[in-house]
Amino acid sequence: xxxxxGCLISFILALCLSLIIYKFGLLTKSGxxxxxxxxxxxxxxxxxxxxxxxxxxxxxxxxxxxxxxSKKRExxxxxxxxxxxxxxxxxxxxxxxxxxxxxxxxxxxxxWAFSVAYIATIAVAAADTAASEIxxxxxxxxxxxxxKRVEPGTDGGISLKGTLISAAASIIVSVIGYLxxxxxxxxxxxxxSVCGIIGCMADSYVGATIETWGWVDKYMNNAITGxxxxxxxxxxxxxxx
Numbered sequence: 001x002x003x004x005x006g007c008l009i010s011f012i013l014a015l016c017l018s019l020i021i022y023k024f025g026l027l028t029k030s031g032x033x034x035x036x037x038x039x040x041x042x043x044x045x046x047x048x049x050x051x052x053x054x055x056x057x058x059x060x061x062x063x064x065x066x067x068x069x070s071k072k073r074e075x076x077x078x079x080x081x082x083x084x085x086x087x088x089x090x091x092x093x094x095x096x097x098x099x100x101x102x103x104x105x106x107x108x109x110x111x112w113a114f115s116v117a118y119i120a121t122i123a124v125a126a127a128d129t130a131a132s133e134i135x136x137x138x139x140x141x142x143x144x145x146x147x148k149r150v151e152p153g154t155d156g157g158i159s160l161k162g163t164l165i166s167a168a169a170s171i172i173v174s175v176i177g178y179l180x181x182x183x184x185x186x187x188x189x190x191x192x193s194v195c196g197i198i199g200c201m202a203d204s205y206v207g208a209t210i211e212t213w214g215w216v217d218k219y220m221n222n223a224i225t226g227x228x229x230x231x232x233x234x235x236x237x238x239x240x241x
Contacts, residue, residue, distance in 0.1 A: 031086045095227075096125075104118075121227070125222070127166035127196045157207075170200065199232075
């Protein structure tokens with residue numbers, strides 16, 4: 001059931017976050033509008049704690065962008081002109097958690113399973129963001145399908161540093177999310193953590209194959225692999241909970 005007070009709080013938080021990030025030049029106007037709309041919907045359909053996790057991810061993601069921006073500029077790998085995101089970036093990352101939030105309302109009584117799935121979608125996004133924003137600094141990159149050396153920034157390229165950073169990001173976001181949403185931490189936090197890592201590796205595989213072939217773009221890749229992480233997490237919850 002939708003909580004009116006939660007909706008009001010979500011509206012204020014989503015609006016403030018979008019405007020603040022836009023003011024710092026990390027979102028375009030379209031990105032600002034998209035971030036507000038999706039943030040509000042997730043908070044209203046999930047909970048304020050779901051939105052809180054999304055905010056933490058956004059802040060960590062933008063921090064990673066700023067940290068790695070100079071290196072990415074040198075190689076021409078930054079988003080936009082100075083790392084700013086548009087509505088395409090927002091939709092690619094935020095559609096999977098939004099779908100989970102909608103399902104949470106459509107199928108009541110499964111809040112815990114949907115919560116774990118939601119955390120997993122954010123964990124995938126966090127892992128991929130960390131790998132692409134920080135891992136790009138590593139010059140030793142291999143293509144995930146052939147393990148041949150490729151240039152940093154190549155679709156489907158992976159590195160040891162990027163892989164370790166992405167795994168750490170998935171675990172950190174999963175722990176924070178699980179603590180936020182369930183207000184405790186137990187062994188089940190491993191589910192979104194592992195699904196986040198799997199989703200990130202799947203992102204690289206899709207990047208090396210159907211994205212390179214022109215069948216999907218990177219935003220659709222993000223959405224597909226984010227959904228994959230959520231689906232895997234929900235299946236684990238259904239089968240073993």
